[in-house]
Amino acid sequence: EPEVTQTPSHQVTQMGQEVILRCVPISNHLYFYWYRQILGQKVEFLVSFYNNEISEKSEIFDDQFSVERPDGSNFTLKIRSTKLEDSAMYFCASAGDSNQPQHFGDGTRLSIL
Amino acid sequence: QKEVEQDPGPLSVPEGAIVSLNCTYSNSAFQYFMWYRQYSRKGPELLMYTYSSGNKEDGRFTAQVDKSSKYISLFIRDSQPSDSATYLCAMVMNRDDKIIFGKGTRLHILP
Numbered sequence: 001e002p003e004v005t006q007t008p009s010h011q012v013t014q015m016g017q018e019v020i021l022r023c024v025p026i027s028n029h030l031y032f033y034w035y036r037q038i039l040g041q042k043v044e045f046l047v048s049f050y051n052n053e054i055s056e057k058s059e060i061f062d063d064q065f066s067v068e069r070p071d072g073s074n075f076t077l078k079i080r081s082t083k084l085e086d087s088a089m090y091f092c093a094s095a096g097d098s099n100q101p102q103h104f105g106d107g108t109r110l111s112i113l
Numbered sequence: 114q115k116e117v118e119q120d121p122g123p124l125s126v127p128e129g130a131i132v133s134l135n136c137t138y139s140n141s142a143f144q145y146f147m148w149y150r151q152y153s154r155k156g157p158e159l160l161m162y163t164y165s166s167g168n169k170e171d172g173r174f175t176a177q178v179d180k181s182s183k184y185i186s187l188f189i190r191d192s193q194p195s196d197s198a199t200y201l202c203a204m205v206m207n208r209d210d211k212i213i214f215g216k217g218t219r220l221h222i223l224p
Contacts, residue, residue, distance in 0.1 A: 045211035056211060091156050101147055102212060104156035
């Protein structure tokens with residue numbers, strides 16, 4: 001069964017450094033999402049992306065965050081200057097069309113030191 | 114009032130029992146309802162996806178939606194130790210919309 005894949009599985013970064021989290025959505029999907037889950041808390045929406053532009057973003061998704069679909073297969077989340085509070089699991093999700101539910105990858109655990 | 118409320122558990126039941134997991138929500142604009150299962154160190158895995166009020170069955174799983182009461186349930190029949198996981202209720206207003214998750218219920222099935 002097709003799946004969303006994310007790399008790396010664990011990223012350790014010094015505070016203030018830039019980090020890029022990578023996702024390969026399911027191949028024929030058109031809608032892309034990033035969510036995060038701080039330890040012990042709910043999964044929270046960050047941003048949705050469709051037709052090469054951001055559809056919606058949450059208040060968490062400030063100027064330090066950006067997303068990109070640099071080619072036909074990858075979808076990336078960049079955090080420009082990481083903070084301690086960015087430590088979380090980051091999940092990528094994709095959906096085939098507006099009639100389909102979102103499918104999630106296994107996440108990248110981001111640890112900021 | 115929180116948008117989606119879910120008892121975090123943990124909930125421990127013996128193998129073979131029927132499990133009932135529930136969520137309530139406050140916003141009547143939610144139209145589509147999902148249940149995801151999440152194993153430790155894994156991403157949410159879609160179990161059930163429903164729209165209308167009523168029941169939807171898939172194998173040992175039944176999802177129930179009551180829009181008038183703003184209440185959704187997931188029933189697991191003949192529970193197995195492999196069902197031990199965190200179960201997340203989730204909902205969206207429109208199909209391509211952001212998902213709002215409950216906090217998740219940790220379920221332990223005791224052999």
